Structure formats: C-alpha cells, structure tokens
Amino acid sequence: MEKVLEQLQPYLDKNMALTTALTLLEWDNETLAPLEGISNTSKAIGILSDEQFKALINDDVKNILKKLESKEEYNKLNERERAVIKQLRRTYRQLEAIPSKEYKEFCEFSAMAPSIWAKARAQNNYEEFAPVLGKLIEYKKRFANYRNKEGEKAYNILLDDFEEGITMDFLDDFFGKIKTEIIPLLNKVIKYNDIISKDYNSLSYTIEKQRDFCKWISSYIGFDFNRGILAESEHPFSTNLHNRDVRITTHYQEKNLENAIFSVIHESGHAIYEMGISDELTQTIVGAGTSMGVHESQSRFFENVIGRSYEFWKPIYPKLVSTFPEQLNSVTLEDFIRGINKAEPGLIRIEADELTYTFHIMIRYEMEKLIFGNEISLEELPKIWDDKYEEYLGMRPANPAEGILQDIHWSGGDFGYFPSYAIGNAIAAQLYYHMKSVMPFDEYLLHGDLKPIVDYLKDNVHQYGTMKNMRELLRDIMDEDLNVDYYIRYLKEKYSKVYHLETE
Amino acid sequence: MEKVLEQLQPYLDKNMALTTALTLLEWDNETLAPLEGISNTSKAIGILSDEQFKALINDDVKNILKKLESKEEYNKLNERERAVIKQLRRTYRQLEAIPSKEYKEFCEFSAMAPSIWAKARAQNNYEEFAPVLGKLIEYKKRFANYRNKEGEKAYNILLDDFEEGITMDFLDDFFGKIKTEIIPLLNKVIKYNDIISKDYNSLSYTIEKQRDFCKWISSYIGFDFNRGILAESEHPFSTNLHNRDVRITTHYQEKNLENAIFSVIHESGHAIYEMGISDELTQTIVGAGTSMGVHESQSRFFENVIGRSYEFWKPIYPKLVSTFPEQLNSVTLEDFIRGINKAEPGLIRIEADELTYTFHIMIRYEMEKLIFGNEISLEELPKIWDDKYEEYLGMRPANPAEGILQDIHWSGGDFGYFPSYAIGNAIAAQLYYHMKSVMPFDEYLLHGDLKPIVDYLKDNVHQYGTMKNMRELLRDIMDEDLNVDYYIRYLKEKYSKVYHLETE
Known part of the structure; x- marks a missing residue:
C-alpha cells in the first residue's frame, strides 16, 4: 500500500510549494508591491496558478485516487492520510471540470482585478469596475456550470466551496x-x-x-x-x-x-x-x-x-x-x-x-x-x-x-x-x-x-x-x-x- | 520556423514565473518573514527551485535547442530570439551536468544557510557557521566538477557564472x-x-x-x-x-x-x-x-x-x-x-x-x-x-x-x-x-x-x-x-x- 500513497507525494509537494508562492505574491500585492508592478506580476501569477491547477488535476493523480477507491487500499490508510484523500477528492470536484486554460485566465484576471476595484473605489466610479465585475461573475457562473452534474443551483455550488454542506x-x-x-x-x-x-x-x-x-x-x-x-x-x-x-x-x-x-x-x-x-x-x-x-x-x-x-x-x-x-x-x-x-x-x-x-x-x-x-x-x-x-x-x-x-x-x-x-x-x-x-x-x-x-x-x-x-x-x-x-x-x-x- | 521557437515558450514562461516566485520568497526572507518561518518555507523554496531547474533542463528543451543548431533555423531568428537561445545555452552549460536532486538540495540548503550565518555573526561564533560553509563549498566544488569538461579550474568556472569570460x-x-x-x-x-x-x-x-x-x-x-x-x-x-x-x-x-x-x-x-x-x-x-x-x-x-x-x-x-x-x-x-x-x-x-x-x-x-x-x-x-x-x-x-x-x-x-x-x-x-x-x-x-x-x-x-x-x-x-x-x-x-x- 505504502507505494500508492507515496506516488501522490510529489504532486502534493508541488501543490504546497506553488500555494506558498501564490499566497506570498497575493500578500505582497496587498501590502507592499509598487503601483505599476501588478500588470507584469499578474502574468507570473497566471502561470503559477496554472501549474498549481495541473499539479493536482492530472491523469496520474486521478489514477492514484481511483486505486485508492478499493476498500482494501482505503483500509491501509491512517486518519491523516484519509483526510488528505478526502480533501483531494473535494478539490477534484471543485476543479476538474474547469478547462485549465480558463482557470489560468481567471486566476490571472482575478489577481489584477482588485487593483482596478481599488482605483474605482478611490474615484467613486462604479462604471469603471462594472465590466470587471461582470467578467468575474461570468467566470464564476461558467465554472459552476461546468461542475454542475446534479442540477444543483450555481450559488449553492459557490456556497459549498466556502462552507461544506451549506445551502x-x-x-x-x-x-x-x-x-x-x-x-x-x-x-x-x-x-x-x-x-x-x-x-x-x-x-x-x-x-x-x-x-x-x-x-x-x-x-x-x-x-x-x-x-x-x-x-x-x-x-x-x-x-x-x-x-x-x-x-x-x-x-x-x-x-x-x-x-x-x-x-x-x-x-x-x-x-x-x-x-x-x-x-x-x-x-x-x-x-x-x-x-x-x-x-x-x-x-x-x-x-x-x-x-x-x-x-x-x-x-x-x-x-x-x-x-x-x-x-x-x-x-x-x-x-x-x-x-x-x-x-x-x-x-x-x-x-x-x-x-x-x-x-x-x-x-x-x-x-x-x-x-x-x-x-x-x-x-x-x-x-x-x-x-x-x-x-x-x-x-x-x-x-x-x-x-x-x-x-x-x-x-x-x-x-x-x-x-x-x-x-x-x-x-x-x-x-x-x-x-x-x-x-x-x-x-x-x-x-x-x-x-x-x-x-x-x-x-x-x-x-x-x-x-x-x-x-x-x-x-x-x-x-x-x-x-x-x-x-x-x-x-x-x-x-x-x-x-x-x-x-x- | 515560428513553430520551433514557439515550442520553447511554455518552458520559458514557467521558468519566468518560478523565478518571480523565488525572487519574492528570497526578498521576503531578508526583509519581513518571521524568525521561525524559514524552516518550513525552505521546503517550498527547494521544491520551486527544483521545478525551475526542470522547467529549462529537460529533454524537450534540449531537443528544441538541437533543432535550432541548424543554420537554416538559426537564420530565421531575430536578434532578441538569438539572444534568448544564447542565454539558454549558457544556462544549459551551467546546469545540465548537475543532478537535479542535488541541485534541489543545494537550493533548499542555501535558502536556509543565511539565517544560520546571521545567527553565527550575531553571536560572533565562526564554529557555528563553519560546517554550513563547508557544505556550501562542497556543493560548489562538486557542481563545478560536474561541469568541468575541458580541465578548467573550478574557480574559473564559478567566476564565469558571474562575469562571462573573466578568469x-x-x-x-x-x-x-x-x-x-x-x-x-x-x-x-x-x-x-x-x-x-x-x-x-x-x-x-x-x-x-x-x-x-x-x-x-x-x-x-x-x-x-x-x-x-x-x-x-x-x-x-x-x-x-x-x-x-x-x-x-x-x-x-x-x-x-x-x-x-x-x-x-x-x-x-x-x-x-x-x-x-x-x-x-x-x-x-x-x-x-x-x-x-x-x-x-x-x-x-x-x-x-x-x-x-x-x-x-x-x-x-x-x-x-x-x-x-x-x-x-x-x-x-x-x-x-x-x-x-x-x-x-x-x-x-x-x-x-x-x-x-x-x-x-x-x-x-x-x-x-x-x-x-x-x-x-x-x-x-x-x-x-x-x-x-x-x-x-x-x-x-x-x-x-x-x-x-x-x-x-x-x-x-x-x-x-x-x-x-x-x-x-x-x-x-x-x-x-x-x-x-x-x-x-x-x-x-x-x-x-x-x-x-x-x-x-x-x-x-x-x-x-x-x-x-x-x-x-x-x-x-x-x-x-x-x-x-x-x-x-x-x-x-x-x-x-x-x-x-x-x-x-
């Protein structure tokens, strides 16, 4: 058994490292980064988000998860390992239906959008932010739609992302x-x-x-x-x-x-x-x-x-x-x-x-x-x-x-x-x-x-x-x-x- | 021709994004990160450095560079593209002989070492830093050795990394x-x-x-x-x-x-x-x-x-x-x-x-x-x-x-x-x-x-x-x-x- 879970480790490691990088980039943007930096930095954020997406959402990981569905394999896992697998399955449900290209675009766009919002707020100008907001809503509707297998309402899907089971x-x-x-x-x-x-x-x-x-x-x-x-x-x-x-x-x-x-x-x-x-x-x-x-x-x-x-x-x-x-x-x-x-x-x-x-x-x-x-x-x-x-x-x-x-x-x-x-x-x-x-x-x-x-x-x-x-x-x-x-x-x-x- | 160089772009993009992340992590460590953070953060740095290494040093990129060796292909490149290829070849000469596992270990180690140095300096204690310094020197000697194809002296190889052609x-x-x-x-x-x-x-x-x-x-x-x-x-x-x-x-x-x-x-x-x-x-x-x-x-x-x-x-x-x-x-x-x-x-x-x-x-x-x-x-x-x-x-x-x-x-x-x-x-x-x-x-x-x-x-x-x-x-x-x-x-x-x- 050891082997099956071990195969997962490089993917989990990569996801962890990229999450660290993306978290720091976001922190930096909010606290320190120079005004004009984000236009270029968001390119890097888009690419890293894409890598993060692909680190977990890929055929190798999918196959490993498949193998772990057998009761025999599952019984070999300890509590922490079961939680990891459960969380990974949840992430799969959230992401796997979304085309990676669109996800990357969304990450890049939503990394830059707060700076447009901040400017619009400072200038008290909703019209400047409205098209950005519209695009973000469209992304989220589309993503919820991709994931919608059981006729669930889009907003319930979004609510569940933040609080499991809340509708x-x-x-x-x-x-x-x-x-x-x-x-x-x-x-x-x-x-x-x-x-x-x-x-x-x-x-x-x-x-x-x-x-x-x-x-x-x-x-x-x-x-x-x-x-x-x-x-x-x-x-x-x-x-x-x-x-x-x-x-x-x-x-x-x-x-x-x-x-x-x-x-x-x-x-x-x-x-x-x-x-x-x-x-x-x-x-x-x-x-x-x-x-x-x-x-x-x-x-x-x-x-x-x-x-x-x-x-x-x-x-x-x-x-x-x-x-x-x-x-x-x-x-x-x-x-x-x-x-x-x-x-x-x-x-x-x-x-x-x-x-x-x-x-x-x-x-x-x-x-x-x-x-x-x-x-x-x-x-x-x-x-x-x-x-x-x-x-x-x-x-x-x-x-x-x-x-x-x-x-x-x-x-x-x-x-x-x-x-x-x-x-x-x-x-x-x-x-x-x-x-x-x-x-x-x-x-x-x-x-x-x-x-x-x-x-x-x-x-x-x-x-x-x-x-x-x-x-x-x-x-x-x-x-x-x-x-x-x-x-x-x-x-x-x-x-x-x-x-x-x-x-x- | 377009095609051959285009094939390179995803690798270059990934390298750029990872460089951005690693640069920011290094900056953050020097300026802001909490004292006890680096022990965990260095794991992420090690993984990202490894990804960065593999983004450029891999068989796909090697094959593309091979194709671009033909005069016909090279003639199609503009000045900027030629510079990119030249720089990439230089990076190859610097890195390809180093086993990626060792490179990753080195990156992880050298991300953490400055904090040990800082402590040793504050305590005026060379002995605390000496084993770290020794390990870093060993890495660099070994890396220079891997790269050494023409009987060049190790230190000349290191000098060239910082200033091309200086011996x-x-x-x-x-x-x-x-x-x-x-x-x-x-x-x-x-x-x-x-x-x-x-x-x-x-x-x-x-x-x-x-x-x-x-x-x-x-x-x-x-x-x-x-x-x-x-x-x-x-x-x-x-x-x-x-x-x-x-x-x-x-x-x-x-x-x-x-x-x-x-x-x-x-x-x-x-x-x-x-x-x-x-x-x-x-x-x-x-x-x-x-x-x-x-x-x-x-x-x-x-x-x-x-x-x-x-x-x-x-x-x-x-x-x-x-x-x-x-x-x-x-x-x-x-x-x-x-x-x-x-x-x-x-x-x-x-x-x-x-x-x-x-x-x-x-x-x-x-x-x-x-x-x-x-x-x-x-x-x-x-x-x-x-x-x-x-x-x-x-x-x-x-x-x-x-x-x-x-x-x-x-x-x-x-x-x-x-x-x-x-x-x-x-x-x-x-x-x-x-x-x-x-x-x-x-x-x-x-x-x-x-x-x-x-x-x-x-x-x-x-x-x-x-x-x-x-x-x-x-x-x-x-x-x-x-x-x-x-x-x-x-x-x-x-x-x-x-x-x-x-x-x-």
Missing part, C-alpha cells in the same frame, strides 16, 4: 430567524442609542502609539511574533504560508481608536487558528483552517465575544488609558465597554457593530442570490444595494464607495464568501456558551490569563486543520449541529445589558 | 596592477589623513528624517517609486521581479549619516539599471542586468563617481543641511565632500571608502582562490582572513563578526561573486571618462539635471539586458575592452584632489 435553504432559514428576532431588538436599541456616548473614539490618537498598543494586545491574546508579523494594508486581512509564518495587517487612522485595535484582535484570531494547526498537518492540503465560517468564528470569538467584554478589558484597560491618558483619563472602564459595544446602523460593513453586522451580510447574501439566479443586471446592482440598505438599516449610500464598491471580495472573484461571516458569528456564540459551561471562562479573562482559552481552542478546533469540517468539530465538542439560536441569545443578552433593557 | 589570469593581472599603483597612493593618503575631519558623520541623525531624505535622493537620481519600493533589512540589497517591480533596502543607523545615504544611492543604481531594461525583454531570460560586474558598475557609478562628487552635491547639499541644521550648519560643502571621500583602512567591506574598497575584494578573491584550489581547510580560514587584512590594510579583526563572518554572500553559496565588485568599479571609471567626452557631464550634475545621464546609461547599457555582455557593451560604447587603467587614473586624480597631493 441557500439553510441560509434562508438562518437569516430568517435572525430577521424575526433581531430586527425588533435593533429597533429598540436605536431608540435608546443617545444614552451611550463614544466621543472619545474620534479624538486624536498618535499612530505610532496605536501601533505599539496593537502589537502588544495581539501578543497578549496569543499571537506569536516569532511565527508571524503584523503589517499595514488598505483593507485588513490575514494569510499564512504555514503554521510558522502567519501574517496579519491592519489600517491605522489617527482619529479612530477602536478601528485598528479591534481589527488587530480580529485578524489575530485568524492567525491564532493557523498558528495552532499541528506540525504534522501544516504544509499539507489538510493543514489550513477547515472553512471560512470556522475561520471567522475564531476571529469573531476574539474580536467580539472576548474582545468587547468587560472581563477582557478589566485587567488591561489601565494600560490603554496610560498609553493615551489625555484622551481616556475621564473615560471609565464601564463607559468604554458601553462605547465599544454601541450599536448604530451604518453603511460600511467593516465598521459595523455586532448587532448590525449580520444585516450587512444578509444584504450581500441576497444580492449574490439575485446575481447567480440571473435575476439582476450589472447596471441595476448599485440601486438594489442601496435599496436594501434603506430597507434593513434605514440608510442610503450617497455614492458607490460607501455602497457597492466598499468590499474587496467580489473583485477577487470571491462570491459565496460573505455568508461565512454570519456563520462564523453563530459558531462563535455557540462555542462561547459551551466553553462557559466547561471552564471558568470569565475568571481567566479577569486574571489576564488567556492561555487556557487559546489552548482549549487549539485542542478542540485549531490543531485539526481540515481533518474535521465545521459540523464535525461542533459535534465532537458539544454533540450538536450549527444552531443559530445561540447567536440570537447572545445578541439579546449582550445588548439588553449594554443598553439596560429588560431581558425578554 | 583568474585576467584577475591576477587586474589586481596586480591595482596593487602596484594604488598601494603607494594609499600609503600617502594615510599619512595625510588627519587633515580631513568627519566628526559630523557620527552625530545623532533622527532615523525618520534619514528615511525621508534617502527616499528623496533616490527619487532625485532616477528611482521611480511607482515601479519600486525602498524597504529595510540588515544588509542592504536590491532585487526585482521585472522592470516594473524593483526593490531596494537599506539599514538606518542613528549615529551614521553617510551609511544609509550612500547605500541607498548604491542600490538605486542597481534599481535604475533594472528599471531601464526594455519592456520587450523584461520577464524573459535576457531581461535582467547582463552580469554582476556591469550591475556593480551602475551602482558604483551612482554611489561613487556621481554620488561623492562636488558637482552632484552642489545643488542638493543645502537640502541636506536644512534637514539636519543642528548637525550640519557649520559643515561647508567643501568639508562635506572631503569628509565623504576620506580614505581610511577599516575592517568592514561595506563601510569601506573607494580607495580601500578594492583591497577588501582582493582579500576575498585570494581566499576564494585558495578555497577552490583546495589549499586551505575550514579551520584555517579565519586566521588567513585576518592575516590578509593585516598585510593589505594594516589592521587585524578582533573577532569573526568583523572578520570572516561579515559578508552574507558565501552563506548563499555565492562564490566567485566578489570580484564583480572590483570589475564594477573599473567599468564605472571607464564609463565616466567616456561620458565626460561626449556630454557636459559636470554641468548636468551642477544643474541638478540627472536625466540626460540616466538616459545615456539606459540607451547604451540598461535597455539591452543580457543581449550584450560586458565586453560587447564596452565595445559598442567606446570600441575598447575592459581596461583597469581608467580606474587607476580615476583613483589617482580623485584622491590627489581630495588630499591636495601633487598629481603624479
């Missing part, structure tokens, strides 16, 4: 419950909103000091700076080459204290996940976070569940005040906690609070459903976007930059990605209630000892990489499926407390 | 002349050395202001920040992905004004070369600087010939003074020019002045000759290094960090590279006298108009990439071979002026 039916129910339960809460909160002041947040905060504090807080929650770096980019993100090279970015603004701090905590959550993947799995195809949803659950767990809690800030708020005494001396810990949890409908997703965040996602989900259901044209998109903001959040974007052009995701060809954020929120809440039941969670935070919390996540989630999918993780931790009720309970409890509402 | 015979003569002519000059200069004071240089210069000034001066001499970036690393270097993504680094020290400024001018010279390569050639195998020697000629032309001249600083010295008024208000332009040209024997190559620099190279050249002539053991290296410093520069290193561990080059497996620096100096001087004879060189500098100078270099050197080698460039520019006499003349004229010696 429109599931999400309609998921968001339906949130709408029913959270819209009344949001309306109540808005009514009482004047009682919370967060004027402190828009005072002037030296960027150099923000940098130092953010680096410190990232380390405080568990980011290991021997295995990772914190850099700057327009749009905060995280990425990694393997479990010893994990990278996050943020964007500092002088007149916004919370922005960088919470984006760093968020990205550190992603990073801690990747740093926690076991050495046996890193640099293999099962050596990354298992899905976008689970990834977002970790970032949001750190950013919101922990990072916006009283217990988290109790031991460290004095450090923040001593970093910015002039601005914060008169802001009590209680004021600060209410400030960082203030809910206010706004137009920009990445600036949204926990309560309104899911509505931003719901809007994008509904738009993607329309786009991939062929019920909408490129020209209509901005208006429909604006209408939905008016419907759900009571505000209308004044221009495309604060409307449809605000997110980078579509420019990279990532459709079906946004719902992961909502799924992540729900998982984070579900984990939270479970962890509170098995450990002195609040005590740890109050004592500034986050290690047991990080260790629990490492032991139960991080180390497994892709060996368990989202539902398997939840099942093994708490013997339950994904359940949005926890998230609804979490929001109700939290906001009733922050706004002194009666618990319903 | 020990040539260099013995080259350095012999410099010894005869420059040692007396150096002795005279040392005698008069007290007359030049450069105390200003070790005052305190805010790093933030140094950064701004360096960025400005880089742009002033022609570095295009839309096509390049300036970053920081322990050891200044330059690299590029293509002609629109060119990168340089420097290292700022608060108590050293000149260090960063001149290293930035130096690296900008390398960068301007790569930015000047024509769009038709970039991202092809003839789309980079033609040799290390010519590359160094450009960096040194900007750093020394231009950058340390009175005419260059006349229009811009006031800007430097106004950046650092406290430190420089009492330093006249004339004092500054003499200060930046002060010659003083020292132990560190990268801090050396123009006059002593070549002796640092000569020492390394002589040591490499001994190493590859098998006349020396690993244990003896530090003592021989120190003895040579005592002989040529009258100083003895107190420890390995200021002795044999000072340079990164050997840790990357680059033996035969150092002489390029001396060749570069000679070419720069030769170009200088020629350019003064064909354009109002000093006038341009005095008017702060460097464009005609950069344009001349672009038109006559940069744009050609590897299409002309060093000797072909010199022949086409001035109908002459490389001639060290210009360099000797240049040093004599310059230092006689700086030290008010009588011209000999």
Whole structure:
C-alpha cells in the first residue's frame, strides 16, 4: 500500500510549494508591491496558478485516487492520510471540470482585478469596475456550470466551496430567524442609542502609539511574533504560508481608536487558528483552517465575544488609558465597554457593530442570490444595494464607495464568501456558551490569563486543520449541529445589558 | 520556423514565473518573514527551485535547442530570439551536468544557510557557521566538477557564472596592477589623513528624517517609486521581479549619516539599471542586468563617481543641511565632500571608502582562490582572513563578526561573486571618462539635471539586458575592452584632489 500513497507525494509537494508562492505574491500585492508592478506580476501569477491547477488535476493523480477507491487500499490508510484523500477528492470536484486554460485566465484576471476595484473605489466610479465585475461573475457562473452534474443551483455550488454542506435553504432559514428576532431588538436599541456616548473614539490618537498598543494586545491574546508579523494594508486581512509564518495587517487612522485595535484582535484570531494547526498537518492540503465560517468564528470569538467584554478589558484597560491618558483619563472602564459595544446602523460593513453586522451580510447574501439566479443586471446592482440598505438599516449610500464598491471580495472573484461571516458569528456564540459551561471562562479573562482559552481552542478546533469540517468539530465538542439560536441569545443578552433593557 | 521557437515558450514562461516566485520568497526572507518561518518555507523554496531547474533542463528543451543548431533555423531568428537561445545555452552549460536532486538540495540548503550565518555573526561564533560553509563549498566544488569538461579550474568556472569570460589570469593581472599603483597612493593618503575631519558623520541623525531624505535622493537620481519600493533589512540589497517591480533596502543607523545615504544611492543604481531594461525583454531570460560586474558598475557609478562628487552635491547639499541644521550648519560643502571621500583602512567591506574598497575584494578573491584550489581547510580560514587584512590594510579583526563572518554572500553559496565588485568599479571609471567626452557631464550634475545621464546609461547599457555582455557593451560604447587603467587614473586624480597631493 505504502507505494500508492507515496506516488501522490510529489504532486502534493508541488501543490504546497506553488500555494506558498501564490499566497506570498497575493500578500505582497496587498501590502507592499509598487503601483505599476501588478500588470507584469499578474502574468507570473497566471502561470503559477496554472501549474498549481495541473499539479493536482492530472491523469496520474486521478489514477492514484481511483486505486485508492478499493476498500482494501482505503483500509491501509491512517486518519491523516484519509483526510488528505478526502480533501483531494473535494478539490477534484471543485476543479476538474474547469478547462485549465480558463482557470489560468481567471486566476490571472482575478489577481489584477482588485487593483482596478481599488482605483474605482478611490474615484467613486462604479462604471469603471462594472465590466470587471461582470467578467468575474461570468467566470464564476461558467465554472459552476461546468461542475454542475446534479442540477444543483450555481450559488449553492459557490456556497459549498466556502462552507461544506451549506445551502441557500439553510441560509434562508438562518437569516430568517435572525430577521424575526433581531430586527425588533435593533429597533429598540436605536431608540435608546443617545444614552451611550463614544466621543472619545474620534479624538486624536498618535499612530505610532496605536501601533505599539496593537502589537502588544495581539501578543497578549496569543499571537506569536516569532511565527508571524503584523503589517499595514488598505483593507485588513490575514494569510499564512504555514503554521510558522502567519501574517496579519491592519489600517491605522489617527482619529479612530477602536478601528485598528479591534481589527488587530480580529485578524489575530485568524492567525491564532493557523498558528495552532499541528506540525504534522501544516504544509499539507489538510493543514489550513477547515472553512471560512470556522475561520471567522475564531476571529469573531476574539474580536467580539472576548474582545468587547468587560472581563477582557478589566485587567488591561489601565494600560490603554496610560498609553493615551489625555484622551481616556475621564473615560471609565464601564463607559468604554458601553462605547465599544454601541450599536448604530451604518453603511460600511467593516465598521459595523455586532448587532448590525449580520444585516450587512444578509444584504450581500441576497444580492449574490439575485446575481447567480440571473435575476439582476450589472447596471441595476448599485440601486438594489442601496435599496436594501434603506430597507434593513434605514440608510442610503450617497455614492458607490460607501455602497457597492466598499468590499474587496467580489473583485477577487470571491462570491459565496460573505455568508461565512454570519456563520462564523453563530459558531462563535455557540462555542462561547459551551466553553462557559466547561471552564471558568470569565475568571481567566479577569486574571489576564488567556492561555487556557487559546489552548482549549487549539485542542478542540485549531490543531485539526481540515481533518474535521465545521459540523464535525461542533459535534465532537458539544454533540450538536450549527444552531443559530445561540447567536440570537447572545445578541439579546449582550445588548439588553449594554443598553439596560429588560431581558425578554 | 515560428513553430520551433514557439515550442520553447511554455518552458520559458514557467521558468519566468518560478523565478518571480523565488525572487519574492528570497526578498521576503531578508526583509519581513518571521524568525521561525524559514524552516518550513525552505521546503517550498527547494521544491520551486527544483521545478525551475526542470522547467529549462529537460529533454524537450534540449531537443528544441538541437533543432535550432541548424543554420537554416538559426537564420530565421531575430536578434532578441538569438539572444534568448544564447542565454539558454549558457544556462544549459551551467546546469545540465548537475543532478537535479542535488541541485534541489543545494537550493533548499542555501535558502536556509543565511539565517544560520546571521545567527553565527550575531553571536560572533565562526564554529557555528563553519560546517554550513563547508557544505556550501562542497556543493560548489562538486557542481563545478560536474561541469568541468575541458580541465578548467573550478574557480574559473564559478567566476564565469558571474562575469562571462573573466578568469583568474585576467584577475591576477587586474589586481596586480591595482596593487602596484594604488598601494603607494594609499600609503600617502594615510599619512595625510588627519587633515580631513568627519566628526559630523557620527552625530545623532533622527532615523525618520534619514528615511525621508534617502527616499528623496533616490527619487532625485532616477528611482521611480511607482515601479519600486525602498524597504529595510540588515544588509542592504536590491532585487526585482521585472522592470516594473524593483526593490531596494537599506539599514538606518542613528549615529551614521553617510551609511544609509550612500547605500541607498548604491542600490538605486542597481534599481535604475533594472528599471531601464526594455519592456520587450523584461520577464524573459535576457531581461535582467547582463552580469554582476556591469550591475556593480551602475551602482558604483551612482554611489561613487556621481554620488561623492562636488558637482552632484552642489545643488542638493543645502537640502541636506536644512534637514539636519543642528548637525550640519557649520559643515561647508567643501568639508562635506572631503569628509565623504576620506580614505581610511577599516575592517568592514561595506563601510569601506573607494580607495580601500578594492583591497577588501582582493582579500576575498585570494581566499576564494585558495578555497577552490583546495589549499586551505575550514579551520584555517579565519586566521588567513585576518592575516590578509593585516598585510593589505594594516589592521587585524578582533573577532569573526568583523572578520570572516561579515559578508552574507558565501552563506548563499555565492562564490566567485566578489570580484564583480572590483570589475564594477573599473567599468564605472571607464564609463565616466567616456561620458565626460561626449556630454557636459559636470554641468548636468551642477544643474541638478540627472536625466540626460540616466538616459545615456539606459540607451547604451540598461535597455539591452543580457543581449550584450560586458565586453560587447564596452565595445559598442567606446570600441575598447575592459581596461583597469581608467580606474587607476580615476583613483589617482580623485584622491590627489581630495588630499591636495601633487598629481603624479
């Protein structure tokens, strides 16, 4: 048996090395590369993507997978090897029907498109981005079509790429419950909103000091700076080459204290996940976070569940005040906690609070459903976007930059990605209630000892990489499926407390 | 005919893309990657290097090259295509005899070795680096041996990799002349050395202001920040992905004004070369600087010939003074020019002045000759290094960090590279006298108009990439071979002026 799996190794190695290169090229483009470089560099990216595609999708690998279908061969595999084969089969289902030439073109195009999006956003010009967006949608529709063997809807195929087994039916129910339960809460909160002041947040905060504090807080929650770096980019993100090279970015603004701090905590959550993947799995195809949803659950767990809690800030708020005494001396810990949890409908997703965040996602989900259901044209998109903001959040974007052009995701060809954020929120809440039941969670935070919390996540989630999918993780931790009720309970409890509402 | 060359394109494309990835990985390791990352990342580097090797060195490419040997086929090629074929044949001569497995191991090893060197240097511990150095030397000896078909000496083979056609015979003569002519000059200069004071240089210069000034001066001499970036690393270097993504680094020290400024001018010279390569050639195998020697000629032309001249600083010295008024208000332009040209024997190559620099190279050249002539053991290296410093520069290193561990080059497996620096100096001087004879060189500098100078270099050197080698460039520019006499003349004229010696 050994032999059959060994034959696969060179292909897996090549795929790993090319993934490393492509990840670094993408990181570099977002953080450092000179303005005019991408036009040439994207040629190299196209070729490398093609090589990566061909490293796994070829007749040799197909034959090896075929051989491994026999029960006899399969029984010889250990757990890790079975996970590798399962993941490889999943990749096959995603890619093998797509002609390699088209895939290469798409990779090249989607590597360059974000720079066109960035320019269009800066110039507030949707028309400049529209044809690019149209082309990306066409690619994705065509790819979904190639793969469509069982009459599955295109958008379900895209959703499944980011979260195995998640469909429109599931999400309609998921968001339906949130709408029913959270819209009344949001309306109540808005009514009482004047009682919370967060004027402190828009005072002037030296960027150099923000940098130092953010680096410190990232380390405080568990980011290991021997295995990772914190850099700057327009749009905060995280990425990694393997479990010893994990990278996050943020964007500092002088007149916004919370922005960088919470984006760093968020990205550190992603990073801690990747740093926690076991050495046996890193640099293999099962050596990354298992899905976008689970990834977002970790970032949001750190950013919101922990990072916006009283217990988290109790031991460290004095450090923040001593970093910015002039601005914060008169802001009590209680004021600060209410400030960082203030809910206010706004137009920009990445600036949204926990309560309104899911509505931003719901809007994008509904738009993607329309786009991939062929019920909408490129020209209509901005208006429909604006209408939905008016419907759900009571505000209308004044221009495309604060409307449809605000997110980078579509420019990279990532459709079906946004719902992961909502799924992540729900998982984070579900984990939270479970962890509170098995450990002195609040005590740890109050004592500034986050290690047991990080260790629990490492032991139960991080180390497994892709060996368990989202539902398997939840099942093994708490013997339950994904359940949005926890998230609804979490929001109700939290906001009733922050706004002194009666618990319903 | 079209067909035969077209068959080559996928191999060339793949080589280009992998080169891009490997260049970026190397850059990233030197500038940004987290400490513990390299152990895993080097696995990916090994695999990518192997792929790059196999992209060009394979039977298909060999057969295509065979077909192109026929006169009929060759006549169909245009000039650029002929250059591509010539370069490919040269690469074949360098690589085809090396077993791909060993080449991969070497690439992996030499990607990791600089981090061991850096640690050994920081700890001043030659013993820690010695086995690594030994292994690198063994690789290079073995590789030279594989390639050795005509009884050529190993070191000549390595020299030729960096500068086509340059041999020990040539260099013995080259350095012999410099010894005869420059040692007396150096002795005279040392005698008069007290007359030049450069105390200003070790005052305190805010790093933030140094950064701004360096960025400005880089742009002033022609570095295009839309096509390049300036970053920081322990050891200044330059690299590029293509002609629109060119990168340089420097290292700022608060108590050293000149260090960063001149290293930035130096690296900008390398960068301007790569930015000047024509769009038709970039991202092809003839789309980079033609040799290390010519590359160094450009960096040194900007750093020394231009950058340390009175005419260059006349229009811009006031800007430097106004950046650092406290430190420089009492330093006249004339004092500054003499200060930046002060010659003083020292132990560190990268801090050396123009006059002593070549002796640092000569020492390394002589040591490499001994190493590859098998006349020396690993244990003896530090003592021989120190003895040579005592002989040529009258100083003895107190420890390995200021002795044999000072340079990164050997840790990357680059033996035969150092002489390029001396060749570069000679070419720069030769170009200088020629350019003064064909354009109002000093006038341009005095008017702060460097464009005609950069344009001349672009038109006559940069744009050609590897299409002309060093000797072909010199022949086409001035109908002459490389001639060290210009360099000797240049040093004599310059230092006689700086030290008010009588011209000999």
